[in-house]
């Protein structure tokens with residue numbers, strides 16, 4: 001593969017700071033993050049000839065970035081608001097030739113600075129009425145599934161498609177803190193303010209990060225702190241036993257409570273702004289409270305109690321299901337599991353527990369309904385978990401711009417059109433909800449994300465966590481402008497056109513050539529890349545499609561199936577229950593239907609399968625053509641890398657098309673009405 005030299009700057013190339021760097025800037029305010037703002041501007045000025053001052057001095061200035069606690073000179077004083085701007089927020093205005101960013105706290109100044117970076121020259125033109133910006137989610141977090149030791153099957157990064165970890169290598173810190181700092185800077189620029197630094201499947205050395213290897217975590221926290229990013233740690237529920245030598249990890253045992261309290265106190269002695277713990281318990285073999293006859297509220301509250309004196313939180317994952325199922329037992333339904341385990345516990349979690357719920361009821365498939373847990377726990381703080389790493393969406397070998405899917409999830413209204421949206425549940429009524437969390441897609445690859453265009457997913461996650469109602473195409477524009485400005489040829493419009501043509505619809509393209517109509521999981525077992533229709537069909541993991549010679553899909557109705565539809569409030573409990581009203585794209589998630597069933601689109605199920613698979617491949621081929629045609633617009637090594645990956649995408653899409661179409665043709669015996677060749 002072609003590689004850039006050295007690490008790709010992603011959405012913060014030096015040119016992104018040209019407009020600021022050529023101007024006169026005043027930074028007013030104390031504290032670490034205000035210092036970061038000053039240093040960012042100073043670096044830009046050193047490159048582009050502007051100047052920056054810190055502390056009141058005579059102007060004139062083109063840009064003033066100031067805390068509202070400071071005496072504000074000139075225009076900054078004039079635009080000072082009467083009411084609080086709020087945590088991490090900022091006010092942006094331009095008057096009489098001066099651009100002003102005001103914030104109540106230094107984090108707000110930092111986010112305001114990056115807003116000015118996004119605007120570029122536009123930040124210094126005309127007038128701008130004061131605009132207030134505040135994050136919709138207080139917590140905007142990335143989880144790293146980075147193993148500290150190399151796992152024999154999962155490697156250094158579980159479900160990582162961008163090389164090794166930027167934090168760990170072979171059981172030790174990787175030691176490249178400059179890279180970690182650069183990562184923190186990129187995250188701050190898109191609005192992320194927390195990361196957890198090790199895999200939720202906590203193993204060997206990963207577990208010890210909590211105790212004797214805590215210094216390794218502190219080193220990461222030190223370089224991320226100047227960018228407003230708090231560090232969290234995945235911990236093993238069995239830690240009192242495996243690290244502390246206690247005979248039990250029972251959450252109601254006094255010795256266990258004391259152990260967690262002591263360990264947590266030491267964590268905060270070392271890392272005073274530590275964010276908290278992330279826990280995967282009683283899930284896919286990880287230890288948890290069930291071993292002691294306790295439930296998830298008992299387990300989560302144990303850790304929450306230890307964290308509470310220090311303001312820390314526990315992210316307790318709701319990804320709990322039976323992974324030892326028997327396909328013959330049609331009453332056990334993996335989709336039901338999270339709700340069945342957690343909904344009855346609503347109201348029992350301490351205030352500093354955040355229940356982290358995957359956005360769909362199964363596992364990050366290309367299409368799933370929104371998890372019913374999100375609407376079932378009004379007395380619990382919920383975080384919604386997304387997957388930026390493309391485990392089931394092309395593994396960063398395929399272009400798959402995910403924000404259109406995330407935007408649908410965040411905009412979904414579980415209680416119907418007049419009810420609250422998922423984004424509001426995660427944001428919380430008083431702004432203190434659990435927020436948005438995602439599994440990171442970053443590794444030590446020179447482009448950060450393996451596929452250079454997968455950078456856009458990371459950028460967009462942060463932007464949607466800040467402002468969930470933003471149009472994904474507008475976020476893509478931001479990312480394009482920052483990342484590719486100026487273009488190799490100066491033809492920005494053509495470049496923008498090319499990337500929109502390839503990326504805007506790429507999630508739907510991926511859906512078309514992979515598993516149809518929401519049925520999910522037709523991937524190869526284990527690594528999950530490429531098609532294998534029956535790969536999981538008879539395994540214990542509980543991810544079945546039930547295709548036979550007559551039909552396909554999972555009957556999750558109350559009338560005749562697993563009853564999963566009953567986990568939704570109305571109107572969705574009724575919409576999903578009804579064969580007539582269920583949206584086409586989720587039909588096979590909720591219903592088992594004959595191949596001749598006619599969709600709202602007018603096509604039969606089996607014809608829809610054929611049509612979408614042929615169309616999806618055509619779209620992938622067209623994306624490759626567009627990319628080839630645009631060679632002159634991009635840096636040659638980036639262009640070459642994406643071109644190789646698009647070849648693989650087309651190959652893999654054809655493989656999906658042929659396997660899926662052949663499978664359903666052979667099962668159903670129904671020929672394609674258009675007479676195309678099906679192997």
Ligand code: GCV
Nearest residue numbers: 145158159200201280319363
């Ligand atoms: C970290 C899926 C993935 C696992 C992952 C798990 C989880 O099952 O395949 O690799 O484990 O989700 O979210 O915990």
